[in-house]
Amino acid sequence: MPPSADTAATGAPAPAAPDAGPGGSDGGLRLSSLTKRYANGFTAVHDLDLDVPRGSFIALLGPSGCGKTTTLRMVAGLEVPTSGRITLAGQDITDRRAHQRPVNTVFQNYALFPHLDIYENVAFGLRRRKVRDVESKVRAMLELVELDSQARKRPAQLSGGQQQRVALARALINEPEVLLLDEPLGALDLKLRRSMQIEIKRIQVEVGLTFMHVTHDQEEAMTMADTVAVMNGGVIEQLGAPAELYENPRSTFVANFLGQSNLIEGRVLSRSADVTTLDMHGITVSVPTARTHTDGDRGWIGIRPEKVLIGEEGADLDAPGNTVPGGVVSDVSFVGVSTQYLVRMPWGQELQVFSQNTGRTRMFTVGEKVELSWRPEYAFCLDINQDAAAGVDDGETR
């Protein structure tokens, strides 16, 4: 039996509405102007506002030191904010201590009690709150995470993946208003991590609780969460559904940290309501105005490598749009599902191109002259004052 009937009450887990505004909070979690400044003067979290609707799955994504874990610990009550408020289910919980908050955490490296067996680890929260029916609840929870046969073992006797599930069960059984996950999969190997991602997502849908997940792994964030908040330097750079963030990044950091991007300098020629036209090293290209995030007369024209089509010089391309001639293939790596090219452009920059191995096009070899093109609606345009390399080396799973 799933421990909560929330799903039934609110319908399917609400897809997160990132721009829901102040009225959008339906008893979920809300952080307002949350700031954490340490005694040594370091500001870990700076004036952060965040609305997490009930039943949604949000991921705080960012490189280490971006303030994501500090944010999570402030919600858990393990860290005291310097200023700002935390509201949960309509109640201000900023001044409540950790044990008084209806919030539970799955800790990094799990923090299972080594002197208690699995059963007692899972029952810990129930016993503290003097909940009745501990036995049946623990049994049901252990069944949910498929550990019912391990109940009397000590944590040290379990494998990493099993310990991970115990940590999840120990937190979930309390039916918290918000479940906090602090890099819960970091210690697992890649294969197990992938299956646990799907497993956690399944459990979240099943129990219908609000999950807040902290990770530096962009794939993990996009796979699991329905809203991703990309954090950098103590602030949220961008918040939205994974596809939205990926397709329409608003800063070079998001463009590089979430996947990969080609960023090419361009000069704005004209702006209309629909289309912004730019001069890109002598070639005129267009970008939808809705995806143009700069007011200046220059900008970074961004395009994802898999959106770039590669073809023989002068050949008819099946993508009507921005066409860039004069490229020379400088590197080819065949990775099975796709081929990754580096193409040196006439202005000296190397662009990345991912080409699906559909069999319809032949592979190009190093030194061949090629032509690139992409549909204008896939391009985006960013502020030229931002560092084009921001966030490039911060992601860990590339």
Added chain:
Amino acid sequence: MTQAAQAVPETATLAAEPSGSRRRRGRTGYLLMLPATLWLLLFFVVPFYSLVATSLFDASGSDFRGYEMTYAWGNYVDVVEAYWQPFLRSLWYAALATGICLVLGYVLAYAIAFKAGRWKWLLLVLVIAPFFTSFLVRTLSWQLILSDEGFVVDALQFLRVLGPDDRLLATPVAVVAGLAYNFLPFMVLPLFASLDKIDPRLVEASSDLYAHPFVGFWKVTWPLSLPGVVSGTLLTFIPAAGDYINAEFLGSTNQRVIGNVIQGQFIDANNSPVAAALSVLLMVLIVAMVLVYVRRAGTEELL
């Protein structure tokens, strides 16, 4: 299933290991044990045999007339009848001192492990610092502190805690205080070692799981520190039960402990069989108590 998968490579490496290197490693082990074994043989087994033998000599012998081995098991009955009071007093004082050390030591070790921050190692050095002066000198200075004209007695008399004629020196209070003082570091160090190993995230996890800090301490910190509690209490109780310096310098004839009796019998009364019987009895008693205690504490599960 994951466990089984893990177990396989382990056994595989064990089997693959050439048996010759394992035999050589075994021989090295014995060689390394040799010095300590010889040492124990020479300075523990031989004297212990001699002690047990002495305890069975005819008690009417003396250094002048010589002793006769008569398997005088009666010696043991005699010493229990004659000296059961100092025996009990020893155990009682040692237990009190151990209790006081546990309370003071736990608070101190907890503070050093969790709250001291960068002062941690300095504080630990301070705990050990008293060892830089002699045990005797430190105990003798307690005589000055607790003396009838000392500031402690003055202050307590002023506060009417002590009557005008009451004193501290030559009372059980002085002896137990001296024991607690002298053996406190033996309690603090193992407690610190245990507490310092506890992952602070476990305490965070307990408060995250609705445990009030006091409950969290009782359910998480305390059980995880039990190995330190057990070794600390043993390291304090065992030497405290055999100690006679504190009773000698800080107590009177009314606070004589078994150590004083043994010393008196060996050196002053020149009655080696009685002293030896008392020594063996004390040793057996303490070993028995320690065994029961360790069994009850059940700490092997924690380690």
